[in-house]
Amino acid sequence: MPGSAGTKLEVGSLSFFYGKTRALKDVTFDIPERRITAIIGPSGCGKTTLLRVFNRMYDLVPGARAQGTVMFDGTDIVTTTKLLDLRQKVGMVFQRPSPFPMSIRDNVAFGPRLLGWSKTRIDDVVRRSLEAAALWDEVSDRLDAPGTSLSGGQQQRLVIARCLAVSPEVILMDEPCSALDPVATLKIEDLMVELARDYTIVIVTHNMQQAARVSDFTAFMLMNPEGRHGELIEFAPTADLFNAPRDPRTEAYITGRFG
Amino acid sequence: MAAAVDSAAVAPVEIPRPPDRYRTFTAFVSWAAPASLILIVAVLIQQAWPSVTRFGAGFLIGTEWNQVTNSFGALPFIFGTVVTSAIALAIALPVGVAVAVLLAEPGAQGVRGALGTGIELLAAIPSVVYGIWALYVLAPWTLLHIETPVTDRLGFIPFLGGVPRQTSLFTASLVLAVMILPTLSAVSRDVIRSVPRGLRESTVAIGATWWETTWHVILPAARAGIFGATVLALGRALAETVAVAMVIGNRPEIPHSVFSPGYTLAAVIANEFAEATGDIYQGALVEIGLVLILVTLTVNVLALLLVQSARARALV
Numbered sequence: 001m002p003g004s005a006g007t008k009l010e011v012g013s014l015s016f017f018y019g020k021t022r023a024l025k026d027v028t029f030d031i032p033e034r035r036i037t038a039i040i041g042p043s044g045c046g047k048t049t050l051l052r053v054f055n056r057m058y059d060l061v062p063g064a065r066a067q068g069t070v071m072f073d074g075t076d077i078v079t080t081t082k083l084l085d086l087r088q089k090v091g092m093v094f095q096r097p098s099p100f101p102m103s104i105r106d107n108v109a110f111g112p113r114l115l116g117w118s119k120t121r122i123d124d125v126v127r128r129s130l131e132a133a134a135l136w137d138e139v140s141d142r143l144d145a146p147g148t149s150l151s152g153g154q155q156q157r158l159v160i161a162r163c164l165a166v167s168p169e170v171i172l173m174d175e176p177c178s179a180l181d182p183v184a185t186l187k188i189e190d191l192m193v194e195l196a197r198d199y200t201i202v203i204v205t206h207n208m209q210q211a212a213r214v215s216d217f218t219a220f221m222l223m224n225p226e227g228r229h230g231e232l233i234e235f236a237p238t239a240d241l242f243n244a245p246r247d248p249r250t251e252a253y254i255t256g257r258f259g
Numbered sequence: 260m261a262a263a264v265d266s267a268a269v270a271p272v273e274i275p276r277p278p279d280r281y282r283t284f285t286a287f288v289s290w291a292a293p294a295s296l297i298l299i300v301a302v303l304i305q306q307a308w309p310s311v312t313r314f315g316a317g318f319l320i321g322t323e324w325n326q327v328t329n330s331f332g333a334l335p336f337i338f339g340t341v342v343t344s345a346i347a348l349a350i351a352l353p354v355g356v357a358v359a360v361l362l363a364e365p366g367a368q369g370v371r372g373a374l375g376t377g378i379e380l381l382a383a384i385p386s387v388v389y390g391i392w393a394l395y396v397l398a399p400w401t402l403l404h405i406e407t408p409v410t411d412r413l414g415f416i417p418f419l420g421g422v423p424r425q426t427s428l429f430t431a432s433l434v435l436a437v438m439i440l441p442t443l444s445a446v447s448r449d450v451i452r453s454v455p456r457g458l459r460e461s462t463v464a465i466g467a468t469w470w471e472t473t474w475h476v477i478l479p480a481a482r483a484g485i486f487g488a489t490v491l492a493l494g495r496a497l498a499e500t501v502a503v504a505m506v507i508g509n510r511p512e513i514p515h516s517v518f519s520p521g522y523t524l525a526a527v528i529a530n531e532f533a534e535a536t537g538d539i540y541q542g543a544l545v546e547i548g549l550v551l552i553l554v555t556l557t558v559n560v561l562a563l564l565l566v567q568s569a570r571a572r573a574l575v
Binding site for chain 1: 460479480482
């Protein structure tokens with residue numbers, strides 16, 4: 001499945017700081033296009049921090065700053081000032097489903113409306129996004145019901161549809177299934193595999209089985225015990241990383257000996 | 260020992276429950292609140308009876324307030340109360356919500372904390388002090404910088420014309436606006452803060468600006484709470500007495516301009532009750548109190564209905 005793929009995000013010596021505290025040090029790896037890349041590692045290893053660099057979510061945190069480069073289609077995400085463009089191209093799905101306080105339709109149409117698309121185009125994109133998020137069949141007869149009336153798993157698929165509506169190229173997922181039951185989790189995982197045909201997906205997960213199930217590539221991160229900052233230990237095709245890890249620390253983690 | 264455990268297992272002892280007198284006490288206290296409301300209203304009705312029998316429903320639409328002829332009507336006071344509260348809310352709501360949005364932002368917590376405390380302290384100023392300040396500072400300033408320029412330029416608009424006065428419905432509204440601002444902004448700030456962070460983040464993540472996030476997602480998510488704050492503030496504005504009595508001009512008539520003197524329900528009771536002579540005059544003032552209760556009750560019921568209909572349409 002990995003096969004040959006172009007690079008979508010090129011992370012180069014990326015370091016990250018919350019005020020004076022270093023959270024990431026010298027992370028370097030390439031995220032392939034139209035593949036699922038999983039970032040795994042124990043709590044506090046900086047995987048969520050790394051993910052949040054890719055769409056500059058850290059701008060919401062006072063005092064946070066990144067060093068290094070993340071090249072995305074020729075622009076450096078770390079230094080770009082076109083945040084709105086960036087976030088349209090690099091969407092994000094969060095841990096807890098967060099439908100906006102409005103109808104299902106308006107949730108999906110939210111991004112397109114900000115972009116000022118025409119009404120017919122929005123109606124079309126609402127349908128296509130919900131279909132792509134495998135939610136259309138369940139909600140097509142109640143698009144005007146509030147987004148919060150859906151179940152947790154449906155809400156998360158609604159959020160994914162909302163994210164797809166603005167035609168992103170990359171979708172970041174921060175433990176998208178951790179608040180969901182196993183059935184809903186499986187649905188989201190199937191959906192991810194489906195979406196990886198058209199989108200580049202980066203997923204942070206605590207769940208190693210999930211990473212093994214869905215991802216094509218896996219990055220394993222760990223907190224450096226001396227510097228107390230996150231580091232990238234190993235990045236490889238998922239099958240290789242789980243079956244033949246090169247680093248003893250990776251092996252220790254995936255065999256459950258620590259973390 | 261083992262035998263005791265065994266026998267306990269065979270015949271379980273009933274778990275001791277707290278004595279029932281707590282329940283009785285709680286029930287008594289719970290019922291005391293509605294009961295006292297009914298008792299208060301009953302006493303007011305009894306005291307107001309001479310006026311109620313004499314003026315009937317006409318009291319509510321009567322516009323005369325004459326102690327000499329013993330002719331009393333509540334409409335000027337109802338008008339003054341509703342209009343000053345409405346103007347106060349129209350001024351304080353946008354300001355209060357804007358302040359709340361800024362205070363609820365992350366970052367610069369020291370400054371925001373100080374600002375927030377400062378605004379909350381506004382609520383600690385006694386209303387009579389607000390009255391003095393309004394009389395000596397706000398009223399002259401308003402006449403010079405708001406009322407006169409507005410009547411000069413926009414006097415042709417109804418309720419903005421006439422000869423502006425220092426003590427007026429508008430001045431009273433301004434004081435009220437300042438007085439309800441702390442309630443509005445402090446409660447709204449807490450409500451906005453309690454909007455889940457994920458909601459803000461996922462809005463930003465979709466490419467929304469700060470303004471779009473605030474306007475389209477944060478405020479709608481907080482609107483039920485902000486509405487609650489508004490009702491709370493309105494309740495205070497409707498019932499505010501001393502500060503209003505000091506700057507509204509105390510003239511029992513329906514003015515043609517908001518820049519003219521007026522009167523409110525609460526203010527007329529405070530001003531005239533001590534000197535009221537005769538059953539009818541006193542009864543009329545007590546009936547004014549009843550009307551005030553009616554007005555605040557109506558506002559609260561309307562608010563409740565509004566929230567319920569919003570819930571039914573699943574907006575909240």
